[in-house]
Amino acid sequence: MWNAPYLETCCRASLHRVVLAGTLGRPDGLKDGPCLARLAAMGLVCRRADGRYEVTDAGRGRHAAEILKRGAAADP
Numbered sequence: 120m121w122n123a124p125y126l127e128t129c130c131r132a133s134l135h136r137v138v139l140a141g142t143l144g145r146p147d148g149l150k151d152g153p154c155l156a157r158l159a160a161m162g163l164v165c166r167r168a169d170g171r172y173e174v175t176d177a178g179r180g181r182h183a184a185e186i187l188k189r190g191a192a193a194d195p
Contacts, residue, residue, distance in 0.1 A: 123181065124161060130154040131186055137164050137174045138182050144171030 126134070133154035137145045145155065147170045155172050158164040163178035174182065 126181070126185065127154075130157055134158055134163060134174070134178060134182055135186050137172055137178070138186075140171075140173075142173070144169070144173045146171050 129151065133145075133151040136151065137155070137158070144167060145151075145164075147155065147166070149155075155164060155166075158178065159166055159172065163175060163181055164172045165175050166172055
């Protein structure tokens with residue numbers, strides 16, 4: 120049974136951008152700021168001391184389960 124809170128499409132995209140940013144981190148103040156704040160509240164990303172967001176272990180797991188799985192299913 121699925122028990123994780125639903126992620127809107129914009130928040131899934133934001134999580135993917137944080138993962139792609141890697142150790143550089145995703146800066147605050149961009150259009151996806153509300154999504155980054157929501158993801159941080161869910162524990163999927165964290166805000167570093169320099170104000171950038173980076174993915175957490177929970178975020179990596181959610182990314183693998185929801186985002187990478189969708190991409191793999193779409194491949195022919």
